[in-house]
Amino acid sequence: MTHMHVAGSVHADVAAPGPQWLTVPTDVNALHPRLWSATVRRGPDGAIEVGGVDVRTLADRVGTAAYVLDEEDFRQRAGAFRDAFAGWDVYYAGKAFLTRTIAAWVQDLGLCLDVCTAGELLTALQGGMDPARIGMHGNNKSVDELALALRSGVGRIIVDSLDEIDRIETLCRELDVRARVMVRVTPGVEAHTHEYIATAHEDQKFGFSIANGAAMVALVRCHSSALIDLLGIHSHIGSQIFDTGGFEVAARRTTKLMAQFRQATGAVLPELDLGGGFGIAYTRQDSPATPAALAADLDDIVATESHARGLPVPHLSIEPGRAIVGPTTLALYTVGTVKPVDLDGGSQRVYVSVDGGMSDNIRPALYAAEYSAVLANRVSREPASLCRVVGKHCEGGDILVRDVYLPADIAPGDLVAVPASGAYSRSMASNYNHVPRPPVVSVRDGAHTTLLRRETVEDLLALDDGPIRGDVVALNPEEHR
Structure with missing residues (x-):
């Protein structure tokens, strides 16, 4: 059997609300085992754990966007x-x-x-x-x-x-x-x-x-x-x-x-x-x-x-x-905005914007590559809603997951996990829009270790040899990570 990614420009007119293979899941919270690393599971209260570490803990300690390697x-x-x-x-x-x-x-x-x-x-x-x-x-x-x-x-x-x-x-x-x-x-x-x-x-x-x-x-x-x-x-x-x-x-x-x-x-x-x-x-x-x-x-x-x-x-x-x-790595994001958009034929797609994008995963824009995503910090009993997970960059093609079903009650502040993000995500990452590249942390036996630290805006500004003519306002990394 030949497997190919669904082709087509990210700017093409919408002919259908999603690819033919994408069907409404019976359980929108389920973790398909082929997509996730060996130790990924949902904990007692529904949050995803990797290597015994809750993704909410990782979000608190290292911030989002982040790559989490098992x-x-x-x-x-x-x-x-x-x-x-x-x-x-x-x-x-x-x-x-x-x-x-x-x-x-x-x-x-x-x-x-x-x-x-x-x-x-x-x-x-x-x-x-x-x-x-x-x-x-x-x-x-x-x-x-x-x-x-x-x-x-x-x-x-x-x-x-x-x-x-x-x-x-x-x-x-x-x-x-x-x-x-x-x-x-x-x-x-x-x-x-x-x-x-x-x-x-x-x-x-x-x-x-x-x-x-x-x-x-x-x-x-x-x-x-x-x-x-x-x-x-x-x-x-x-x-x-x-x-x-x-x-x-x-x-x-x-x-x-x-x-x-x-x-x-x-x-x-x-x-x-x-x-x-x-x-x-x-x-x-x-x-x-x-x-x-x-x-x-x-x-x-x-x-x-x-x-x-x-x-x-x-x-x-x-x-x-x-x-x-x-398959070892998931990308972890925080939802910033949720925007329903009406499509031709009476259907609807929800645009879920996260704090990453094409700077930390260029493959969807470059190759029309497809990914999956789930709500990571909790489970939901709401019905599945057709969503598009998009980034924060100033590009119409800044799409991380083109078509995916997520719970209808997904909201700002929720965490979204994208599996199979270990290859060609961080290694092809850029600083488009002057966005610092995310960190990579490995997890094992209930502990996490930093493999690559998060870049900072200061890292980027340090490369700029031009004169500083205006006042410099400090960016609080705890508020803007």
Whole structure:
């Protein structure tokens, strides 16, 4: 079954009060287990608890908007991938969400870590990550970033252009080191997902095309270098993928390329990375595969394709990011205003404005991504009302949850929780409208720990090198957090 987000512009005329899959819930207070982390539940008086901590307590202590990460859930999901893919290298994709603490957890849990900038690499190293277990991605790595990777001794650099290969060789001579590289290829597989995150078709910025021969040129170029150790091929077919059909096509084309490389050079490429992109549940319509099911399918796919080409099965790796951290985290907001709006045909939608928005989750505006939401500080016996959860920014497209049923008595001061907010929310957050980015706190065993503190307006003003000409009025953080 193909899963896709409901498409359409956020400014489109309303043709229906909600997507066809969205039905009125029998219990508007229910927590669908696929959407929430392992320790989320409603407490005795109806408020949501995470890791034994009441969200009302978190709102009082750290404020809203805030991201709340379930540490136990993160460890369970990371461990499930590690165990299911025993014999593989499992690289946690740090771009989904990365802090020093996350890097330390990844190291302790026996996973590898994928980074794609100097900032991510330094965060990983400061978190205690073994550099030999770090992979460095990026389609336009700077000379400084490549030098940092080589000096640090990262386990592999995924090369993305001939220019980059030239830079690596120059740096290897200067630093007197060797580089371990994989060549990123585009196998021509367009994953069934949003156009902007389907990354393996030909017309895009990543990798070397198999179809036009560029991939073979890059492989031979690295293989013939006296300064480069060529490990193998890297492939990535997209994001938010729910089945392994695309991976099967990618494996067929990459193993064919490996066979052609052996025929041309006499050498066998020892490694193949199939990338990440494994989907998670954002709404009740999403049904992601388990790590065990993914591992069984991918093992069989690669073995079948390798044997068909007369190749040994390569050492394999994958790069789950969203699939590990995405479901671990909820975004917690406070309702500021509630505004009913009449729609064509006599229906009505309620606009629920919260103290966050597109600056802390750009995905709905960028990808038309869909999310879910619930009333978090209490339960309600009122009927369900069709709502749209929106942010505080000066944009019509500032929508966090486009269509969701919430209790009809939702009111200013209530807390709203949005599940599956761990991946690409804080990591893609901005300061649009000069709004400070929210904190990230982890919870476990009844206690919370700050992973990233809340930014302040003072943090933002400190970057402004212009002269201060007017009086400065202090902003009370206790009143405006």
